[in-house]
Each structure stands twice: as structure tokens, then as C-alpha cells.
Amino acid sequence: MQLSLFLDNPVVSVGCPLTGTVRITLDEPTSIADICVRFKGISFTARTVNNGQSTYRVTERHSHADITISLFDQPRGTILPPGEHILLFTIQVPVFSECTCLAHFDQYNRFRFSWWTCRHSAVDVGLVRTALPPNCRASHNMYVDYRVVASVDRPGIFKWKMPVSHTVTVVPATLVHASDSRYGSGITNTATEYKTVIHSAKCDKLPESYFVPGALPKVSGLKKLFSFSSKNTYVDVPMEAAMILYNNGESSLGEHLPLELYISVKVDEISRIAGILNIKLRSLKVVLRSKTSGYAQRYPNCSTEKSTLLQHNNLDIPLTPEKSECGTPRFRIDDKVFKSIELGNDIFPDFDIMSLRHRHKIGAAIGLSFNDGNTRVVEISRAIVINSGIDYDLDTSMLLPPRYQIGEYKYEPENGTLKFDDETGFFD
Incomplete structure (x- = not known):
């Protein structure tokens, strides 16, 4: 089996569809449980601290987006014939971060945890809405990263899975009230x-x-x-x-x-x-x-x-x-x-x-x-x-026209071999 993932727009603005193709090549009839595409974005910071008595690691991880869609519209365990199978997908990139940690900011400042990871619950939803952050790769210990991963699941006791991933550049938006008379009026306060x-x-x-x-x-x-x-x-x-x-x-x-x-x-x-x-x-x-x-x-x-x-x-x-x-x-x-x-x-x-x-x-x-x-x-x-030069109107819940071509965005470093600190656990 060979699995390939292709993105039509690897640079995408928030609030817009991310489209692509999943291609599966089978050498023989194969039983399939599911074929999924997942879009996820996290931010991560870490530092090694020595307090004079011991050395320990201080980490902080946030989940900003996590969307999974199934491309398999047949019953679980269906046997697909040999050959090439092409599946198209569309994922709507959210405008707002799913991370609700700002609702617990007082707790964060009070206790100063040596580690912090998002904990989502139904109570947290909607408490604090913040804009989706942009990609940022300052170092292997400080980054914001977005990826799309395609996976094929086969039935069985060992839950066999084959994944393949692709990095996505997300262009954030500035949250504005376009109805405000000052917006776009050309006022140039110095x-x-x-x-x-x-x-x-x-x-x-x-x-x-x-x-x-x-x-x-x-x-x-x-x-x-x-x-x-x-x-x-x-x-x-x-x-x-x-x-x-x-x-x-x-x-x-x-x-x-x-x-x-x-x-x-x-x-x-x-x-x-x-x-x-x-x-x-x-x-x-x-x-x-x-x-x-x-x-x-x-x-x-x-x-x-x-x-x-x-x-x-x-x-x-x-x-x-x-x-x-x-x-x-x-x-x-x-x-x-x-x-x-x-x-x-x-x-x-x-x-x-x-x-x-x-x-x-x-x-x-x-x-x-x-x-x-x-x-x-x-x-x-x-x-x-x-x-970013892209505005999201909070009054109409709509994106306003960008000031340049989105494809011109260049967040990715020339060295694409930058290893992330939590590379193996990104999609856990």
C-alpha cells in the first residue's frame, strides 16, 4: 500500500477552505476500516531550568485547532480492489483558536506550573475567543505549527494505521469592527x-x-x-x-x-x-x-x-x-x-x-x-x-479582502529539516 497527500493551497488564510487530495495505491485487495484527514495546530515552549538542587524542564503546550474528517463512506472492513483510489477533501480553517487557556490565566499566574497543557471541557467553550496564531518557528523549543495528516486504518486487533503529513502555513486575521467609523477611514494618528x-x-x-x-x-x-x-x-x-x-x-x-x-x-x-x-x-x-x-x-x-x-x-x-x-x-x-x-x-x-x-x-x-x-x-x-494584512469583521463574521496575494506568504524557513521537540507526539 502507498499513501500520498497533496494540498492545493498549503498557504491558507483563516476562515477559508483548505483543500487537497489523498491518493491510495493498493497492490492487492485490502480491507479498510477508515480513511481520515486531520488538521491540527499547536504552540509549544520549553526550557531547561536549574534551581541549584535539580535540573528540570518547564513546558507549555496549547492546542489551537484539531479537526478530523472521514473520507471513507463505506462500511467498516470494506475490501477495496487493487489500483489507485483518489479522495478529495475540504477542511474549513477556523478563525478563532480552540485553546481556552486564557480563561484560566489567573490560575496559571498563581501556581506557576512546571508544565501546562490545554484541558478542554464543555464549560470552557466560548469563554475567551482569541485569533488563531500564525506559524512561528523561533527554535525547536518555541514554535507554532500546523499540519494536515492523512491516515488509513485497517481493521484488526492491533489497529494498524498508515499516516502521512504535510505542513500548512496559516495566515491569521486581525479582529476588527468594520462598522466603526475609524476603520478604513485613513486616520493616521502618529x-x-x-x-x-x-x-x-x-x-x-x-x-x-x-x-x-x-x-x-x-x-x-x-x-x-x-x-x-x-x-x-x-x-x-x-x-x-x-x-x-x-x-x-x-x-x-x-x-x-x-x-x-x-x-x-x-x-x-x-x-x-x-x-x-x-x-x-x-x-x-x-x-x-x-x-x-x-x-x-x-x-x-x-x-x-x-x-x-x-x-x-x-x-x-x-x-x-x-x-x-x-x-x-x-x-x-x-x-x-x-x-x-x-x-x-x-x-x-x-x-x-x-x-x-x-x-x-x-x-x-x-x-x-x-x-x-x-x-x-x-x-x-x-x-x-x-x-497579517487580513481582517475579520466581528460584526458580520466575514473575512475582508486581503491586501495581497495569500500565496506570497513566506513563513516557512529555508531549512525545512527543523526538528520539533515533540515531533513524535504532535498528533497524540
Whole structure:
């Protein structure tokens, strides 16, 4: 007997049908008890802990979907003739997770179990509805995985079974109320992050009359001595970097991320730096950091990845100050290099399952020079929420049109040999 499983859409959105074919090739007449297809998704975290006296394992397992359908419409024990038998199947992927553990979150926090596994009961159903999480493979100890398994059962005392499985990429949905006037209205509330830094700069000799409140201060330490004996003056340049994100710091896969970057020199007016500071943009790098963390008991278990969204070196762009709302000179950085940044579709969206969390930060490293001196780097970052670009309307219980082709989703790592910690017990 040979058993094969083929999926028409191995990348599927929640709320949509997952279709495929089960093919059975028999060499001889064979008695069949049942032919089933099962769709299941779990999340898993684990960590080895040493408390000084013993070493033990802390684990957490959740079941998010478990659907089994029978493709065998004949009596149990029917003998199928030799040859090829093709069976088609359709499984509706749920929108919501079947895991009801959030209903017991207080119990989880109070007792801090060394292991936690979903316990479903009729009382739990519907208490807490959370969106189905996306696939995520941070490590063999932290992942969310979905698979379809086809199996053929033959009658007999030993319950003979032949299974074959296939990994499925599930695209989650953001739960929204489309009837809300703010949904899809184009409202772009901004979220801004600030960071203050101080760099020293060498400039032409400045008279003592320059150093008044609101101007650039003299440097301290050794460089202050150089200012007395040389033809130059060293000053401190207090700056404030600003990163502005729209839509309150939320973005979707496949979209362009509107990102603005500014540098402000903390003096009271532009005349304080005119003719004194010649600022140039030398480099710019924008990165996206993703962090998957599983907090089982008190011991963090984290995985961090960084992807470069944009990088330009060896720039030589003079920056022209503009007057900001507070009156200080401000220099805009982003419009000199890019208009927007494309996130792409190969990112795990944000999710939160008890202790297993996936979050993102976007960061920028801005290389500046003062009066053609050495490059000084200013780094700034802020949290950003990334969703899948698919919305589920809670008012109509319907999926809204996605913002890109679902088949473009790229959750699977290039190395498909990643071994899961509970590989043998995934479908137990």
C-alpha cells in the first residue's frame, strides 16, 4: 500500500477552505476500516531550568485547532480492489483558536506550573475567543505549527494505521469592527519615539560672547583645553532624534511603512548654529528586530532576529535646518534617502499566547558628520505592531479582502529539516 497527500493551497488564510487530495495505491485487495484527514495546530515552549538542587524542564503546550474528517463512506472492513483510489477533501480553517487557556490565566499566574497543557471541557467553550496564531518557528523549543495528516486504518486487533503529513502555513486575521467609523477611514494618528544624545564637534574659533544660555555649550574635559590653545573651538551638540510612525505604530505585511526620521539640535533658534555647524548625512540603516519569548515560570527564553530593511553607506548629503514647532532647528533625514519602506510578506505577525509572545521593533542608525569630521552614529528604535494584512469583521463574521496575494506568504524557513521537540507526539 502507498499513501500520498497533496494540498492545493498549503498557504491558507483563516476562515477559508483548505483543500487537497489523498491518493491510495493498493497492490492487492485490502480491507479498510477508515480513511481520515486531520488538521491540527499547536504552540509549544520549553526550557531547561536549574534551581541549584535539580535540573528540570518547564513546558507549555496549547492546542489551537484539531479537526478530523472521514473520507471513507463505506462500511467498516470494506475490501477495496487493487489500483489507485483518489479522495478529495475540504477542511474549513477556523478563525478563532480552540485553546481556552486564557480563561484560566489567573490560575496559571498563581501556581506557576512546571508544565501546562490545554484541558478542554464543555464549560470552557466560548469563554475567551482569541485569533488563531500564525506559524512561528523561533527554535525547536518555541514554535507554532500546523499540519494536515492523512491516515488509513485497517481493521484488526492491533489497529494498524498508515499516516502521512504535510505542513500548512496559516495566515491569521486581525479582529476588527468594520462598522466603526475609524476603520478604513485613513486616520493616521502618529506614534513618536525620542532619544537625546550629545556629540562633540570641532568648529571655527568662537568668541566668548557666543556662549550664552540657549547656545551650544563648550565641551568639558581634555578637549576643553584644546579650545584654549588652538584656532578652533570644541562644542557639545545636544541633539534629539525623533522617529515618527503612522497609524499608531501599526502596519501590515505587504504594505509600505511610512517612517519619518528627524534630528533636532537643542538650541533656542537656528541662528545659534548658522555658520557654526555644517551637518551632513553620511549613512542610514533601518532594521526590523523580531523577538519571540516564552516566559515559563520566572525564566525567560528568548529568540531575537534582525533583518535589514534599508542600508546606505558613503552618503554625502548636506542637511538644511528647518524651524520646528518648538523653534529649535530640525533636520529631516528620511526624505533624503527614501519615501517609504516595504516590510515584505516573510515576517511573522505579532501574537500573544499565554507565555509565548512575538513582538517587533523598528530601529534606525543615522550616521552624521559635523563640519566634515568623523561620522557619529545616532541610534533610535520603537515598538511596532505588525499584523497579517487580513481582517475579520466581528460584526458580520466575514473575512475582508486581503491586501495581497495569500500565496506570497513566506513563513516557512529555508531549512525545512527543523526538528520539533515533540515531533513524535504532535498528533497524540
